[in-house]
Amino acid sequence: MPYRLAVAAESVSHLMLRQHLARSDLAMPEWRLLAAVGRFGVLSPTAAGERTSMDKVKVSRAAASLVARGLMRQGADPDDGRGRLLRLTRKGSTVFSGVASTASDIETALASGLTRTEWNALHKALSKLAAHTQSMLVDASNE
Structure with a gap:
């Protein structure tokens, strides 16, 4: 069963890559982080890792890439002097909306x-x- 779940998840990921991510030039870890922050709002890197099942290194690299591309901002956490918070920029929200729309279309196709x-x-x-x-x-x- 773990194998079958992994294969099914990978197949859906490939559909996402083909349908939208290739056009948006997002790698899968970037999409997952963008989706988590887009869905849940402001997240710490730790919370983002928990929501995406990605380790700290993947979250950090994806966040750095998204920040460099102007899709995400990373700011200080007012409740934790050493903590950081991730949030989408206006441009990031636009990209998230497009990717979320594609994901919804894929879900509809899968459901059929x-x-x-x-x-x-x-x-x-x-x-x-x-x-x-x-x-x-x-x-x-x-x-």
Whole structure:
């Protein structure tokens, strides 16, 4: 099952790359970070890493690239003198909207391959699996 999930996720990622990311010149880690910050608003790099399942190095590189391209700003965290906060620029919000629209189109196309009942069951199962996996990771880190 882990193999099948990885293959399915990689296939969807390739659709995203082909449909939009190639045109926007975004690498997958940049897209994932842009999507997380676009969806959740202002995020610390640590929170962004948790939301995207990327390690600190990938988040840092993706953030540096997005900042250099004017898609994201990185500023001081007023609650933590050493902390940083990531937020989209106006240009980043525009790119996010385009990529989110493409992602929605891909989701619609993927959903057409399943019945509504199967699609709903898939969403429910993935949510439960993600929550259970996270609790297993927390339990393992507490040992």
